Amino acid sequence: MSKVVLGGGLSGLSAAYYAINKFPNQVITLLEKSDRLGGWLKSTRQDDGSIFEQSARTIRPSGEAGANTLQLLNELGLNHEIVPILKNSPAALNRMIYVNGKLHLLPNSLGSLFKKQEPFSKPLYRYFLNDVFATKKKIVDNDESLYSFVDRRFGTEIADYLISPMVCGICGGNAKEISVKFLMKSIFEKEQEYGSVTRGIIADFFNKKEKVTPVYTQLEQRANTEKWSVYSFKNGIETLPNALRKEVSSKGVKIDLNQDIQEIEVHKKSILVNKADGTVLLANHLISCIPALSLAPLLKKQHPYLSKMLSSFETASMCVVNLKYNKKLLQQEGFGFLVAPKENLPLLGVIYDSCCFPYEDSTILTAMLGGFKFNTYFNEKTTAEEVLSIVTKNLEKILNISDQPDNFKVSILNQCIPQYTVGHSKKIGLIEDYLRDNDLPLSLCGASYYGVGVNDVILSAKKAVDGL
Known part of the structure; x- marks a missing residue:
């Protein structure tokens, strides 16, 4: 066997x-x-001790999947290698979007939901009130784009300024094509069953079964006690x-x-x-x-049927540029910023690595480019020098950083990240049926x-x- x-x-x-x-x-x-x-996980240590990450750099400790990973790390004996970012740190609290030609700090507290804050034209709570009054829409094939769902339930500004940049940051995707089930499956199903997300949440509250006290592993307990937002490792992901x-x-x-x-x-x-x-x-x-x-x-x-189904899945390519400057350059600490697609830039976002995991007297950034827009700005002849030039020009425009990096690394990752477009769940179901039916x-x-x-x-x- x-x-x-x-x-x-x-x-x-x-x-x-x-x-x-x-x-x-x-x-x-x-x-x-x-x-x-x-695979795509690659941490490159530089001569000065700094670490450049090629793709993912942090892990969330929450949810079933997060708990499973923490259990795995405990079994592997990696407890002492973990470096957490706490929920009250600037790197966890300060997340920004670039839209309408400016950087905007996203609301990061309960109180901020009740204040008007650019780029939004009204306090955020009023967008979420839209869900209470919006009518349910019966969706064909029980799926729709993430953008469409958020637009009709919460409004266009939430779709443009929050959801679209977030999808770019997570998978380099176009929220107008990505399935709502990629990020919001549970609230989409609440709307379809109860007529609105709010009514679904209320129904769940009154219908929930007796709460079972969770049993935490050692690392889960530590993550809860120390209030981790995300975490990585001393020597990189x-x-x-x-x-x-x-x-x-x-x-x-x-x-x-x-x-x-x-x-x-x-x-x-x-x-x-x-x-x-x-x-x-x-x-x-x-x-x-x-x-x-x-x-x-x-x-x-x-x-051939299974092969055809598998070949219908979509992917996107990315450029990842790591940059190090031997001095402090950021005017505001934070996790970084994402770019709203409506800005029509090749840049998807920038992570402030030196804020997440501080380095003395230096600034380390990771820029992400391409995604669903890759073929608009790049092709097989694009050079690393051209990608770097695009990044530095955008950093000067957005962050007012005119310095050239003292060290950098450009990675062009072809077809590196799957795109869960509308209908993805249906494809998965058909594939699972085929495997089961044919034993x-x-x-x-x-x-x-x-x-x-x-x-x-x-x-x-x-x-x-x-x-x-």
Whole structure:
């Protein structure tokens, strides 16, 4: 009996971890196409000790997925590596948007909801009152865009100034195309069932069952007591995949890098992984943790319907630019700012790394560009120098930073982040039905399917293994 994990990113390493713990006497093999593990998570330490992150840099401790990750970290012995950002810190409280040619601090307290604050034309509470009086709209196929839902329930300014920039920051996506179920599934379902979000919340309050006192793990208790907003690690986010690699290797998982897979044959009782070198790997189950678009061609010959469904998933490309200045340059501390799409800039947002994790007498920023607008501003001939020039010009315009960075790193990440467009949940359901109806020994997990965040991909790996 053996199992194959396809892909050595965070979801693949997590799947290997959960699989070897559940099946300690089975052969678990992890296949990775590249020469390294960790996927898009990459932390590069500079000569001066600062850390440049290629993609995600922080993790949220809240919710089911957040609790699961904290449990994993506890099992990996990473408790003392964690560096939290507390809820009362400027990096947690001060989040900004760039709209109408200016930076605006977003409301960050209960009291601020009752004050008029630019760029909004009225206090925020009045937008949320719209939901009380807005009429329910029956949605075709039980899905709509995030922008459409927020616009009709809470108003255009909330959709333009809050939701659209937030979606850019999370997945580089266009809120007018991204499914409402990507971020607001529960409140969308409340509206569809009760006629409004507010009535749904009230109904849930009166219909809720007796509250069960949660049992917190050691790290959850610490996160609650210390009031973490988000957290990372002393040596960067890549600490997590590195720890997983070390753990699964020590428990006997076989890790094969530089593996070029030509085709996967999925039968009812077995999996045949055909490699480019002519060898074949036999297993009784495969957990695919690679992007849907990468898996699709491997299944096309034997399962054309499944391949077609997988190939219909959408992705976006990003440019990530890390910059370091050897002096303090920011006029206001905070987590950073996001750019409203209506500004028509290539820049999606900028994270103030040196505010989140302070460095003495320096400013470290990470700029994100592209996303759903990537093809408007960039192409395969775009150079790192051109990307850097775009960033520095925008930083001068928005933050009044005219200095050239003392150190920088430009990463152009092609098709790096899935886009959960309208109809995504329906596609997932059809794929799950196909796997179940054909009794195929194939499980899917990772960012393509059940969430793009660090917590999401880890939990999807755990659920895939739990279902075996």
